[in-house]
Amino acid sequence: MVKKYALPVVLIALAFLFPLIDPLLEAVLGKSLLFSAIVIAVYVMLALGLNIVIGFAGLLDLGFVAFYALGAYVTGWLASSHFKQVSFSFLSAAPTETVSGNAVPGIHISFWIILVLAGAFTALCGIIIGAPTLRLRGDYLAIVTLGFGEIIPRFFQNGDDLGGFNLTNGTIGIKAIDSPGLPFLPDSLPAWQQFGTLNLNPWYYTILILVLITVYINIRLRDSRLGRAWISVREDETAAAAMGINPVTTKLWAYALGATFGGIAGAFYGAFIASIFPTSFSFNVSILVLCMVILGGMGNIYGVILGAIALQGLNFYLLPQINTWVHRIGDAVGSPLLSGADIPKYNFFIFGIILVLMMLLRPEGIIPNRQRQEELHSGDDDQSITDAARA
Amino acid sequence: MDSIKGSSWQSRLAVVLIAILLVALLIQAVANPGQFVSQLLIGITNGAIIALVALGYTLVYGIIELINFAHGDNFMIGSFVGLTLLAGFGIFAPISGDSGTFIKILGVLLALVVAMVVCGFVNVAIERIAYKPLRNSPRLAVLITAIGMSFILQNIGLVWKGPAQVPFPELISSANIFPGDAIIFRWKDLFVIAATIPLLLGLSYFIKNTKQGKAMRAVAQDKEAAAMVGINVNRTISITFLLGGILAGASGVMFGLFNGITVFNVGFTQGLYAFTAAVLGGIGNLTGAVVGGFLIGIIGSMADQYIGVRWTAIVIFGVLVLVLVFRPRGLLGDRSAVQGGGE
Numbered sequence: 001m002v003k004k005y006a007l008p009v010v011l012i013a014l015a016f017l018f019p020l021i022d023p024l025l026e027a028v029l030g031k032s033l034l035f036s037a038i039v040i041a042v043y044v045m046l047a048l049g050l051n052i053v054i055g056f057a058g059l060l061d062l063g064f065v066a067f068y069a070l071g072a073y074v075t076g077w078l079a080s081s082h083f084k085q086v087s088f089s090f091l092s093a094a095p096t097e098t099v100s101g102n103a104v105p106g107i108h109i110s111f112w113i114i115l116v117l118a119g120a121f122t123a124l125c126g127i128i129i130g131a132p133t134l135r136l137r138g139d140y141l142a143i144v145t146l147g148f149g150e151i152i153p154r155f156f157q158n159g160d161d162l163g164g165f166n167l168t169n170g171t172i173g174i175k176a177i178d179s180p181g182l183p184f185l186p187d188s189l190p191a192w193q194q195f196g197t198l199n200l201n202p203w204y205y206t207i208l209i210l211v212l213i214t215v216y217i218n219i220r221l222r223d224s225r226l227g228r229a230w231i232s233v234r235e236d237e238t239a240a241a242a243m244g245i246n247p248v249t250t251k252l253w254a255y256a257l258g259a260t261f262g263g264i265a266g267a268f269y270g271a272f273i274a275s276i277f278p279t280s281f282s283f284n285v286s287i288l289v290l291c292m293v294i295l296g297g298m299g300n301i302y303g304v305i306l307g308a309i310a311l312q313g314l315n316f317y318l319l320p321q322i323n324t325w326v327h328r329i330g331d332a333v334g335s336p337l338l339s340g341a342d343i344p345k346y347n348f349f350i351f352g353i354i355l356v357l358m359m360l361l362r363p364e365g366i367i368p369n370r371q372r373q374e375e376l377h378s379g380d381d382d383q384s385i386t387d388a389a390r391a
Numbered sequence: 392m393d394s395i396k397g398s399s400w401q402s403r404l405a406v407v408l409i410a411i412l413l414v415a416l417l418i419q420a421v422a423n424p425g426q427f428v429s430q431l432l433i434g435i436t437n438g439a440i441i442a443l444v445a446l447g448y449t450l451v452y453g454i455i456e457l458i459n460f461a462h463g464d465n466f467m468i469g470s471f472v473g474l475t476l477l478a479g480f481g482i483f484a485p486i487s488g489d490s491g492t493f494i495k496i497l498g499v500l501l502a503l504v505v506a507m508v509v510c511g512f513v514n515v516a517i518e519r520i521a522y523k524p525l526r527n528s529p530r531l532a533v534l535i536t537a538i539g540m541s542f543i544l545q546n547i548g549l550v551w552k553g554p555a556q557v558p559f560p561e562l563i564s565s566a567n568i569f570p571g572d573a574i575i576f577r578w579k580d581l582f583v584i585a586a587t588i589p590l591l592l593g594l595s596y597f598i599k600n601t602k603q604g605k606a607m608r609a610v611a612q613d614k615e616a617a618a619m620v621g622i623n624v625n626r627t628i629s630i631t632f633l634l635g636g637i638l639a640g641a642s643g644v645m646f647g648l649f650n651g652i653t654v655f656n657v658g659f660t661q662g663l664y665a666f667t668a669a670v671l672g673g674i675g676n677l678t679g680a681v682v683g684g685f686l687i688g689i690i691g692s693m694a695d696q697y698i699g700v701r702w703t704a705i706v707i708f709g710v711l712v713l714v715l716v717f718r719p720r721g722l723l724g725d726r727s728a729v730q731g732g733g734e
Contacts, residue, residue: 058531060531060534060535062538132716132717133712133715133716136715136716136719138530138531138534139456139457139458139530139531139534140715140719142458142531142534143458143666143670143711143715144711144712144715144716146663147663147708147709147711147712147715148712150663150704150708151705151708151709151712154704154705154708155705157701158701158702158705283659287538287542290535290538294535345549345554346546346549346550348542348545348546349542349543349546349547349549349550351539351542352538352539352540352541352542352543352545352546353539353543354539355535355536355538355539355542356521356536356539356540356543359525359528359532359533359535359536359539360521360524360525360536363528363532
C-alpha cells in the first residue's frame with residue numbers, strides 16, 4: 001500500500017511546492033521557471049486527453065489541435081469584448097462597468113463556468129466530428145481527423161466575415177481576454193481575486209489542479225468497464241463486437257472525452273495567454289502532442305506526463321541551451337554558419353526523428369503500458385494490471 | 392454497379408447537392424464564359440501537378456497499404472532540387488528569363504531529370520530505412536513513422552532554403568497562347584500539360600506491359616502468393632517507391648516553374664491536396680488518382696474564382712472529409728476503407 005502510493009504522493013507534493021522552490025531555481029538559473037511550468041502543464045493536459053484517444057482506444061487522431069483551438073476560442077468569445085453588439089456579464093472577475101459608468105461591451109462570463117462550457121462544447125464537437133468518421137479504418141480516420149484539424153483553424157482565420165458577421169476576428173485574433181479570478185475572496189488575497197501577470201501562482205495552482213483532475217479521471221477511466229472496452233476494441237475490434245461491445249459508441253466515448261480535455265486545456269490557455277490567434281493552432285501542435293504520447297508510452301499515464309515534460313523541456317531549455325553552445329563553437333571556430341544558426345527553429349526535426357526512432361526501436365514508449373506487458377506474461381499476478389504506479 | 396446499389400438517402404442527397412453546384416457553376420459559365428474557361432484550364436493544369444503526386448500515394452497504398460505521409464515533402468525536395476540546379480550553382484546557372492531558348496529547354500529538362508532521379512532515390516531510401524523494418528507492425532506504427540519522416544524532410548528543406556518563400560526563375564513565358572485576353576492559356580500551362588502526358592503514358596506502359604509492372608500488380612494482389620511464384624517482393628516494393636518518387640520529383644519542378652515560387656512547407660498542403668485526389672478517385676486505383684487529381688485541380692480553381700482564394704483549402708479538405716465519410720472507396724476505387732469489407 002505504502003509502496004503503491006509513495007511515488008504519486010511525493011510527485012504531487014513536489015508539484016504543489018514548486019512555486020516555493022522556483023525562486024531558488026531562479027537564483028541559480030537566472031530565470032523563473034513558473035511560466036514554462038504552466039505551459040508544460042497545459043501540454044500535459046493535452047497529452048493526457050490525446051492519450052485517451054490514442055493510448056486507450058487506439059485511434060490515431062492527427063487533428064487534436066482542433067479541440068484545443070475550439071476551447072481557446074470559447075474563452076475568447078465568452079470572456080472578452082469581442083462581441084461588441086451585446087453587453088452581458090455573469091459572475092465575471094472582470095469589471096462590469098467602464099470608467100465612464102457604461103456597461104462593458106461583449107460577453108463576460110466567469111472563467112470557471114467557461115471551463116465547463118468549453119469542455120461540453122468540445123465534447124459535442126468531438127461527437128459531431130466522430131459520429132460519421134469513427135467507422136473508418138485506423139489510417140483513414142487519421143487523415144479525416146487531420147482534415148478537421150486543418151479546417152477548423154483555417155475557419156477561424158477566415159471567420160472575420162461570415163456574411164458580414166465577425167465571428168473570430170480573422171488573423172488578428174481575439175485580444176484582451178478577461179483574467180479569471182475568485183472575487184469572493186477577502187481583499188488580503190488580491191492575486192487570487194483577479195489573476196494577474198505579475199504573480200503567476202494562481203495560474204499555476206489552477207492548471208495543476210486541472211491536471212490532477214485529468215490524471216484522476218484518466219486512471220478511473222482506464223480501470224473502468226469503458227476502459228476495458230477500449231482496450232478490447234483496440235486489440236481486436238471484431239472480437240470485441242462479438243462480445244457485445246459496440247465499437248462505434250466505445251470509440252465515440254474516447255473521442256469525446258479526449259476532446260473535452262483538449263477543450264478545457266485550450267480554454268485555460270486562452271485565458272492565460274489573453275490573446276489568441278489562429279496561427280497558434282497549427283498542425284505542428286497536433287504532432288507535438290502526438291510525440292509526447294508516443295515518446296512517453298501510449299496508454300501509460302505516467303509515461304505520457306513524462307513525455308510532455310521532456311518535450312516541452314526540450315523546447316524551452318535544451319534547444320536554447322544548445323543554440324548558445326553552437327553559437328560559442330561558431331564564434332570560436334570563426335564559422336558564421338554556426339554562430340548564426342537558429343537551432344530552436346529546427347525543433348520539429350528532432351520531433352520527427354523521435355517519432356521514427358521510437359517506432360523503429362521502442363514502439364511501446366519510454367515507460368511502457370503495463371497492460372501490454374501483462375498480456376505477454378499471462379498467468380502472472382492479476383492484481384498488478386490495475387497498478388501501473390508500482391513500476 | 393454503384394449506380395444500381397446507390398439508392399440510399401445519402402447518395403440521393405449527394406446527387407442533388409452536386410447537381411445544384413453544377414447548375415450554379417453553369418450559370419457562372421454562361422454569364423462570363425471567358426473567365427470560366429480560363430479558370431477551367433488553370434484547374435486542369437494544377438490538376439496535372441496534383442495528379443502526379445496523387446499517383447505516388449496511390450502506388451504505395453496499392454502495394455503496401457501505407458499512407459506515405461512523407462510523399463508530399465518528397466515533392467517539396469523535388470522542387471528544391473530543380474531550383475538549386477536552375478538558380479543555385481553549376482554550369483547552367485543562373486539561367487534566367489533572358490537566356491536563349493535552347494539553354495532554357497536544356498535547363499528545364501536537366502532540372503526535371505535530376506529532380507526525378509533524386510526524389511526517386513530519396514523515396515527508396517525512406518522505404519528502406521523507415522518502413523521496411525516495420526512491415527509486420529501494426530498499420531498505425533508505420534503511419535506514425537511516415538509522419539516523422541515528413542517532418543524530417545520538411546526540416547531538411549528548412550535548413551536548405553530557409554523559412555521564406557524562394558522565387559523560381561521565370562524560364563517559361565507567362566504570355567497567353569490565344570490572341571486577346573478572353574481565354575487565358577499560358578505557355579507555362581501548356582508546358583505542364585505537355586510534360587505530364589508522357590509521364591502518365593510511360594507509367595501506364597510500365598505497369599501494363601513490362602515484367603516488373605506485372606510483378607507490381609501481383610504483389611499488390613497478394614504478397615505471399617507473389618513471393619511463392621518467385622517474385623522478389625522487396626525489390627518490387629522498392630521499385631514502386633522509386634516510381635512514386637520520380638513522379639513527385641517531376642511534379643515538384645513543374646510546380647516551381649508554374650507558380651514561380653516554392654517554400655519548405657509546400658509539400659504539406661500540396662501533399663494533402665494530392666492525397667485528397669487519390670482518395671477521391673479511389674486509393675489504390677491509378678486511373679482514379681489521375682481523374683481525382685484533375686477534379687481536385689478544377690475544384691480548387693473554381694473555389695478560387697467563385698468562393699474566394701482563402702476558402703480554397705477549406706473546400707478541398709471538406710471534399711476529403713466528405714469523400715472519406717460518405718464514399719471511402721472513392722469514385723473508381725475498389726479497396727474498402729471501412730473495416731470488415733465495406734458497406
